Amino acid sequence: GENVEQHPSTLSVQEGDSAVIKCTYSDSASNYFPWYKQELGKRPQLIIDIRSNVGEKKDQRIAVTLNKTAKHFSLHITETQPEDSAVYFCAATPDNYGQNFVFGPGTRLSVLP
Amino acid sequence: EADIYQTPRYLVIGTGKKITLECSQTMGHDKMYWYQQDPGMELHLIHYSYGVNSTEKGDLSSESTVSRIRTEHFPLTLESARPSHTSQYLCASSGTWGQGEQFFGPGTRLTVL
Numbered sequence: 001g002e003n004v005e006q007h008p009s010t011l012s013v014q015e016g017d018s019a020v021i022k023c024t025y026s027d028s029a030s031n032y033f034p035w036y037k038q039e040l041g042k043r044p045q046l047i048i049d050i051r052s053n054v055g056e057k058k059d060q061r062i063a064v065t066l067n068k069t070a071k072h073f074s075l076h077i078t079e080t081q082p083e084d085s086a087v088y089f090c091a092a093t094p095d096n097y098g099q100n101f102v103f104g105p106g107t108r109l110s111v112l113p
Numbered sequence: 114e115a116d117i118y119q120t121p122r123y124l125v126i127g128t129g130k131k132i133t134l135e136c137s138q139t140m141g142h143d144k145m146y147w148y149q150q151d152p153g154m155e156l157h158l159i160h161y162s163y164g165v166n167s168t169e170k171g172d173l174s175s176e177s178t179v180s181r182i183r184t185e186h187f188p189l190t191l192e193s194a195r196p197s198h199t200s201q202y203l204c205a206s207s208g209t210w211g212q213g214e215q216f217f218g219p220g221t222r223l224t225v226l
Contacts (some may be wrong), residue, residue: 034214038153043203043217087153100146100171101215105155 002027004092006104013080014112021107023090024072030092033066033073034101039086047088048075080111115140117218119204125224126194134189134221136204145187146205146215149173156203162187194225 003026013019023033031052036044050057050064050073057064061080066073073092077084087108091101117138126132138145143164148156158171160179168179176198177191187206191198204218 032213040153043219044156045217046214049214089156100158100161103156106153108153 002030002092002094002102004090004102004104006090006107008107009105010108010110012110012112015080015082017080019077019080019084019109019111021075021088021090021109022072023074023092023104024070025092025102026071027092027094028068028071029094031068032093033064034091035062035064035075036089036091036103037086038089038106044089077109080109082111082113085109085111117204117206117216119202119218119221121221122219123222123224125226127226128193128195130194130225132191132194132223134191134202134204134223136187136189136218137185138187138204138206138216138218139185140206140208140216142206142208142216143184144207145181146207147171147177147179147187147189148203148205150201150203150220152201160189194223196225199223199225 006023034049035047037047038044048064050066061078063076087106089106090104093101120135145162147160149159150156157173159173162168162181179189202221205215207215
């Protein structure tokens with residue numbers, strides 16, 4: 001089955017700097033890769049996702065890159081702000097009916113003012 | 114408004130009690146999931162369902178059971194609660210065809226004394 005690793009487990013950056021979180025997966029059949037943000041005391045929410053037919057996707061200050069050959073994908077946050085402080089989870093899953101997400105263990109991002 | 118609802122939001126009970134955590138969604142989704150999560154920590158899949166009368170165990174054995182008699186309803190039952198069950202329980206749902214975003218409910222924070 002799929003196994004997703006995520007690094008680093010904790011990350012502290014100064015406000016305005018960039019943050020990068022990296023994930024690797026094991027199942028070459030996986031072709032959908034979402035990223036979730038979970039603020040303290042709240043539910044996880046999707047912030048960006050990417051499918052295997054593209055290598056990069058951007059949405060304002062966040063971007064995700066995918067390297068299918070190396071089986072890794074990364075979340076990039078630019079111009080970080082205090083409200084970016086949260087736990088971020090990556091996930092991987094085959095794009096087939098009935099296949100479940102496999103989540104990474106999470107990265108706790110702290111943006112220091 | 115389409116959403117996922119969980120009740121109760123907080124529950125404190127004694128060891129040995131039987132409890133049912135409720136989850137309902139008005140998203141029109143066929144797939145539903147239960148995750149166990151200690152605050153800010155890894156998401157552990159404990160049960161999932163592809164549709165009515167479909168239930169499957171996830172990776173984490175939590176000594177719980179689920180049922181799916183109606184599309185919108187996916188309750189989780191603990192027959193005999195133990196202190197080790199103290200955690201947050203998150204319900205989620207996703208669409209039927211292909212793989213897409215999982216939407217999470219607000220969670221139930223369970224404490225077993």
